[in-house]
Amino acid sequence: MAVPKKKVSKARRDKRRSNNSKLSLPGMVKCSNPACNEFVRSGCVCKVCGFYRGKKVMEVKADQKKA
Numbered sequence: 777m778a779v780p781k782k783k784v785s786k787a788r789r790d791k792r793r794s795n796n797s798k799l800s801l802p803g804m805v806k807c808s809n810p811a812c813n814e815f816v817r818s819g820c821v822c823k824v825c826g827f828y829r830g831k832k833v834m835e836v837k838a839d840q841k842k843a
């Protein structure tokens with residue numbers, strides 16, 4: 777069985793772990809609405825403001841909004 781040659785330092789180990797958990801989902805992009813700044817899945821309409829690719833494509837009810 778392959779065995780690591782050297783002990784991985786705490787700093788190196790923690791750096792690796794922080795890199796792996798940067799984003800919970802791959803393909804997350806920022807909302808195209810500059811005023812929104814929310815992270816949405818790419819290819820999906822933003823649920824916060826209803827923007828998709830720089831245009832408003834969906835009406836969002838005020839009570840669904842989350843601050």
Ligand SMILES: [Zn+2]
Pocket residue numbers: 807808809812813814822823824825826827
């Ligand atoms: Zn948005």
